[in-house]
Amino acid sequence: MSGGEDSRTASDDSRPDGGYGPENEPAVTGPGGREADRATDADHDHGLPDAASVKRWLVTTNHKDIGILYTVTALFFLIFGGVMALLLRIQLWTPGEGLLTAMSYNQAVSAHGLIMIFWFLSPFAFGFANYVVPLQLGARDLAFPRLNALSYWLYLFSGLLFGVSFFQGGTFSGGWTMYAPLNVPVYTPNIGASTAVLALGLFVVSVTVSSVNFLTTMHRMRAEGLTLRRMPLFSWTILLTTWMMLFAFAALLAALMILSSDRLLGTQYFAATDAGGSLLWAHLFWFFGHPEVYIVFFPALGVMAECFQTFTGRRLVGRKWFIAAMVLVALQSFVVWMHHMFLTSINLEIKTLFMATTIGISLPFDLMVFALIYTMVKGRVRFTTPFLFSFGALLLFILGGITGVFLGAVVLDYEFRGTYWVVAHFHYVMVAGVTGLFGGLYYWFPKMTGKMYDEFLGKLHFGLYFVGFNLLYFPMFVAWETPRRDFVYPEAFVSWHQLSTVGGFLLGASFLVMFYNLGKSAVAGEEAGGNPWAYSMTTEWAVPSPPPLENFPGRPSFASGMLEFRRESGSERPRGVEAADGGPAPDGGVADAAELESAGGHDHGEDHASVWPFAVGVASFLTLLGLSGLQRGGFPGGAEGGFYLATTAVGGLGLGWSLVRLAAERFRGPYGPFGESWPFDGVENTKLGVWIFLASDVVLFGAFVGSYIFIRVAHGWTDWHELIPAAHVVTPGLINTYLLLTSSFAVVLALVAAEKGSRWGLVGALSLTFVLGVGFLVNKAIEWNHLFHLHGGEFAGGWTPGTNVASSTFYLTTGLHGLHVIAGLFITLYLIARAWNGAYLDDERPVEYFGLYWHFVDIVWLFLFPLFYIL
Structure with missing residues (x-):
């Protein structure tokens, strides 16, 4: 089925505000809504095999292919983490040991948290970011296509490495927060626990590579006239997310490197409880951990903003204040981490300060919530599946935010910490973001596949999802005295936990509907056309679905306040195309189908295929798998030690060779920039990428130096000399x-x-x-x-x-x-x-x-x- 009335072309007089003006987001004119809906396949001209071959997906560097790979892989990890969650809910049907042993339960709890937070949530969002952001910016690809492919393969192989940890005596069992000293070998001695830590470190490297690429692209590859102020809201959220990721994940990488050293080399950071090792881990982890909440939620917020605008027919109310609020939250996110540490020995004055910053960060969110509500009130709502998920995400986030205020108060946190109140609040916030992202999946599914999903099945998915979600998590507020990460709880809460278990299975069943709907629609769905939504006004809807290989039939420009495609050579006269809303193109012309079908055939010299990012991913996997066998700096004797040593050697040699070949490969990336590059107008792309990487490295070294100073002060600054020969x-x-x-x-x-x-x-x-x-x-x-x-x-x-x-x-x-x-x-x-x-x-x-x-x-x-x- 199509998207109902939203698949029609809107007339000007039906638009409550007349559309998006150039003072806000540039209006989009383009071929997306008419007869030129066919994307051409010129892949053979650019080194890419046919999309039906496996080789295509192993060598591709095109941002749209990478976006699809991210999305599909993230959905696989959703199933992986979801199975862990259902095991937990079965165990909690009655208090006491059941299906799982105590250690198996701890591993399932830890694996569920780690998989969902790291291998599902953010990568799912960046599947959309990879696919949509270059289109919204008017770019042909990300600035560094091979780095984009590398980030994906490192992500995939980090997840596979985590999966291997289950077969090495058991995976990590100390909780997803990996609190010290439970994270050192004395308490989690399995080799699989070390593998899980190394897998997470490889994931962070993937994130860093991706962050450098996105930041360079978004600051240097925007189309002419597309200033930061005019940039679409989804792209704005990705920009802020990647800046937060760059710094927050650098702190996590430092923590993981130190932890890996403690586990593999026998260093004494987090085992040194007398020198504040446990508190040091908490500082390092939560300096990452609280920005991670917004790293997860911001892309969902961008999806919500796009869907609210599209399905209400209104520009977002208070758009510039909405953006300012997001910027403020991104900055404040790094000064609230200590509210996760109210139960530690930190003095009350500092706790009070962080209580104030925690309350302060909620204020910009109030503005954003009211902006979305007023947009809905002032527009004409169309209850399509993407809007339902976006609206549902808003409702869930409001409840999650209100319950979080309780935890932001020092006195109440003493009571609630370590209980299921935290579990319920956490999921109402984080899974609210997931809800918004599923709205994005339905919203951009027609763009990615060229087919419409079944609207009835989409709404059925939402109904089952929303009921199952609340049935799963709301009873946890009632049974809040249940101890967190423990399957023994008071008998009085049995009925509430059984209700939660029913909700968990209902939530899981909703995804069966989704997978059936999207799978069937991708194969035999109704043709979506370039633009199936009436009021969608961002650039991705101005090209066919799916877009041609190089995205645009010419050079996009927003200089006039409307999207135009300028010729690549010769005359700079704008090539007019029919407007998406039925209005006239800037020069009155209409692009014919032949022009559009040649969009992917323009040879701008870019390459789109390289096998070496995949090779680096494989070699990294083997290297870290081998290193996981290290114990106090050496490999154990016997066949097991020989296996790990050999794997390390093979992986290390392969990694070195792959990196050399990657560096030596002749690869032509996208041309540009050709438009807006503020505030980096005079900085070339690669140079900016180096600067951004070094900014992340500053945080990495800062975390190491800060850890040294913290431990030395805890031990005694002058007494430290007694430890040195x-x-x-x-x-x-x-x-x-x-x-x-x-x-x-x-x-x-x-x-x-x-x-x-x-x-x-x-x-x-x-x-x-x-x-x-x-x-x-x-x-x-x-x-x-x-x-x-x-x-x-x-x-x-x-x-x-x-x-x-x-x-x-x-x-x-x-x-x-x-x-x-x-x-x-x-x-x-x-x-x-x-x-x-x-x-x-x-x-x-x-x-x-x-x-x-x-x-x-x-x-x-x-x-x-x-x-x-x-x-």
């Missing part, structure tokens, strides 16, 4: 400081040589950089070897990473820096090899970008040297 002297660190500073100067010389066209000067300066970097590592190795093999005195057994917390912080922080140096040396070797053959003399930018990275590494050492050698 006299042999740990300043001289090696001072020598390394001189080596790195000199190497930075050598990089400057290399850039000057490239600018002057001096081939041998460039090769010589890069070679000097390499030699100085190797000298740094050799000096560091000599120092470490000496400390490892001390004789006599208190540290007669050597000062190793596991000796005490001081040695752990020293080796791990300087070791992280050393890994950055090693990565830089591999890049230097690559640059030397290419410079030897005459590269970079006519384009010195790669040398400049490498210099940014190398100077950053040197600057970091200028902080580490006094911290670990002098103070």
Whole structure:
């Protein structure tokens, strides 16, 4: 079935506000609603196999294909995590042990939380983001298509690695928050627990790669006239989400790297309870954890805003204030994390401060909620499936937000923390976001497939979903005294938990309806046309469904306040196309079908296929699977240890080879930018990508340095020296400081040589950089070897990473820096090899970008040297 009355073309007099004016979102004119609804397949001209072949999906770098891969994979993890949830609900039918043992229950609880939060929620949203955002921006693809593919494959293989953990003695069982000291091997000794931690770390790397790509694209690849102020609301939410992801996930990566070191190398960060290890984990985790709530909810908020506008026929009321509120929430999200720690030993004054920031962050959400409500009141609502899910998400989020206010108060949090009140509130907020995202799935399903879903089945899905959701979670508020993460609870709550279990299975059954509906519709559904919705005014609806390979029949421009497609060469006269709302195109012309069908055939030189992102994903999976077998820095003996050692070796070699081939591959990305790039007008795409990556790296090193300072203060700043041997002297660190500073100067010389066209000067300066970097590592190795093999005195057994917390912080922080140096040396070797053959003399930018990275590494050492050698 079609979308009912919304599949009709709207007349101007039926529009309550006359549409979206150029002062707000640019109005869209385009071929989306007429006879030119057919997307052409010019894939063979761009290195892509046919969409029906498996090879297509292994090598594609096109953003639309990657979006579909993200969406389908996220739905798989929805099933995976949902099965875990149903197991929990069966166990809770009556209090006490039942289907699952105590340990199995703990693993199911932990796996459910980790899978849903990391491998389903955000990736599901970014399936839409990958598909829709470049279309909304007027871009042909993301700025770095191969990085986009790499982010997907790292995501997929991180999830598969987590799945493997179940077969290694059991997965992680310490809860999705992984609180210390339960996260160290003393309490979770299974190899599978270490694998789960490594899998999560690989997922975070995927997120970082994706964040760099999206931020570069959204700041540098917008169409002419599409200023930030005019950008569609869904794209706005993705922009803010990726900025939050960039910094929040960097803090989580630091926590996971430290935890992996504790588990695999035997360091003493989180096991050191006397030095605040447990509190340190809570700070690191929740600095990520609370922004994660908004990282999950913001894309759903963008979907809701788009659906409210489309299905009420009204521009969002207070649009600029809505955007300002989102920006404010994104900033405030990093100053509220400690409200998750009200039950710790933090003093009352600080708790009171964070109670105030928690209440403060709720105020911008009030504005956003009222903006959505007023938009609905002032418009003419059309109760299609996407709108029903969006409206349902709003209702659920309001209830989740109100119940969250209780937890934001210190006194009430003492009572509610650790109970099912938290479970219910958490799901009313997080799954409210999921509800909105399912609205997005129905909203963009016609664009992705060219087919309409069955409207009756869509509404049936919503009815079962909404009833099942509330039947599942609302009784938890009533039975709130149930202890969290425990299957033993008072007999008085049996009926409420049984009601929740019925609701859980009803919620699960609703997805069977959804999968049947979408599967059947994708194969045999009604043709959707380019634009099945009456009032949809964003750019993706101005092209056929599904869009052609390179998205647009020309260069999109919003300079006039309306979408026009300008010619790629020759005259810049706008090529007019029929307006989506039936109005005239800017020049009165109408694009014919032949013009549109040639949209995918324009050869702009872009490539769309590369196998190396997939290869990097496979090699990363094998490398981390092998490393999971490490125990206190070594592999165990016997066949098991041999398997893990061999897997690490094969994966490591494959990873190195794949990265080299990825770097050496001749790949032409999308051209541009050709429009709005504020505030980075003078910064080239790759340079901006490097800067954004380094911003994330600042947070990573900041978390490591902050962890060192936190533990040292907790132990006693001056007492710290008692943990350090006299042999740990300043001289090696001072020598390394001189080596790195000199190497930075050598990089400057290399850039000057490239600018002057001096081939041998460039090769010589890069070679000097390499030699100085190797000298740094050799000096560091000599120092470490000496400390490892001390004789006599208190540290007669050597000062190793596991000796005490001081040695752990020293080796791990300087070791992280050393890994950055090693990565830089591999890049230097690559640059030397290419410079030897005459590269970079006519384009010195790669040398400049490498210099940014190398100077950053040197600057970091200028902080580490006094911290670990002098103070």
